[in-house]
Amino acid sequence: MTNPRIGVIGIPGKWSTEVLADALEKRTGFRCVVDMADTALDLQRRALMAGGQNLCELDGLVIKKISQEYSPATLDRLEMLRVAEASGVKIFSKTASILGLxxxxxxxxxxxxxxxPMPETVVTESPDEAMAAVHRFGNAVSKPLFSTKARGMTLMEAATPEADLKARITAFQAHNPVMYLQKKVxxxxxxxxxxxxxxxxxxxxxxxxxxxxxxxxxxxxxxxxxxxxxxxxxxxxxxxxxxxxxxxxxxxxxxxxxxxxxxxxxxxxxxxxxxxxxxxxxxxxxxxxxxxxxxx
The missing domain is CATH 3.30.470.20 (ATP-grasp fold, B domain)
Incomplete structure (x- = not known):
């Protein structure tokens, strides 16, 4: 295989996506940047279409960015890429690896x-248990299960008045039913x-x-x-x-x-x-x- 066709899954126009596409194009002469929001999976035809390109016919796909922000929908996009992977397209990194992260x-x-070794961590759906964790840690960082670059993270301080701390926990849980809290180090x-x-x-x-x-x-x-x-x-x-x-x-x-x-x-x-x-x-x-x- 002298000129493999390798696409980049990412955000068109974003520096990290484009610099990787540039590096691949320089070495192979082929360029294909795909936003997963623009793809369509046809299971009957076993085709994952991005414009006029069937991604299942490429030699490889590099996942630089699966979505602008993480969410449960990110997992759906990875499931779609599993079809290309099953068709013989080499995915970097493998979908199973990314699904676990x-x-x-x-x-x-x-x-x-x-x-x-990690920071002390408590995961719970109970506001009372979350409150107890904050008091035990002294200060805790509450983190969404799906986020990047610290988006949505909140500092919870044990010194906060009880009613105010409870309100902060309630507000966080409104968007994060399963609460993930780590001791602030x-x-x-x-x-x-x-x-x-x-x-x-x-x-x-x-x-x-x-x-x-x-x-x-x-x-x-x-x-x-x-x-x-x-x-x-x-x-x-x-x-x-x-x-x-x-x-x-x-x-x-x-x-x-x-x-x-x-x-x-x-x-x-x-x-x-x-x-x-x-x-x-x-x-x-x-x-x-x-x-x-x-x-x-």
Whole structure:
């Protein structure tokens, strides 16, 4: 196979989607960027159509972004891609791998079962249990099960008057029936993104808060900086991403007084942090990895 046809599932016009499509086009001469919102699955014909292109006829598909924001509908889009996968299209990363990550709880349970150190976490549908968790933690971060870049996350403080805290929990549960609460840990305004390609470590960048926001995400004003981890930290991140069998990912790591903890393993990984914080051309390296696997 000299010129494989490999498409990119993403958000047309978005930098990370387009830079990956550019890298693949440069190496193969083929370009196809697909927004899953524009696809149609025809099970009778076993066709997944995007405009005039049947994605089931491509050699490969790289999922850079399955949707702008995570939601249960994201899982439906992955189910549609399973048809292309069953037709012989190589998907990066595999749909089964991503299905185990889009839901925050699924990711957390897998990490916990693997013995990976994480912040203390309580998951409940009971407002009373949620209240008890906040008091036990001192401060807790309530997180939607489907979200990216800290969207929808809320800081719950035990010092809040009881009636006000109960109201905050009720308001959060109105949009999140199953409540996921994690103990807020002191990160001194910095956390890490550790980048892996095909299970191999590439490098690390730091996200550093520039404001008084309790989180470090770029969405909330953080910036990327270089960071050099030691061998033990690299090994911890490697163990964290291993159960998910991903082609490309970023492991989110926090450094605390009690040692490193893992927040999550990304379903898709971040290109911009790798480039700006660690000088890694993740898009180019990923494109070469995908082409090699498609051709074997």
């Amino acid at each position: 889009v839901n925050r709880l699924s990711c957390t349970v897998t990490l916990s079962n693997a013995g990976i 002191n990160l001194s305004g910095r956390d890490l993104g550790m980048v892996f390609l095909g299970g191999e470590y590439l490098g690390t960048y730091a996200r550093v808060a520039q404001t008084d926001s309790w989180n470090t995400t770029i969405l909330h004003g953080g910036k990327y900086e270089p960071f050099e981890p030691d061998a033990d930290l690299i090994e911890l991140a490697r163990k964290a991403q291993a159960p998910f069998d991903l082609d490309f990912t970023t492991v989110d790591v926090g450094l605390t007084e009690d040692g490193p903890i893992i927040f999550e393993v990304s379903a898709f990984g971040g290109f911009k942090g790798a480039l700006e914080g660690a000088s890694i051309d993740a898009a180019g390296l990923y494109a070469e990895h995908v082409i090699k696997k498609v051709q074997t």
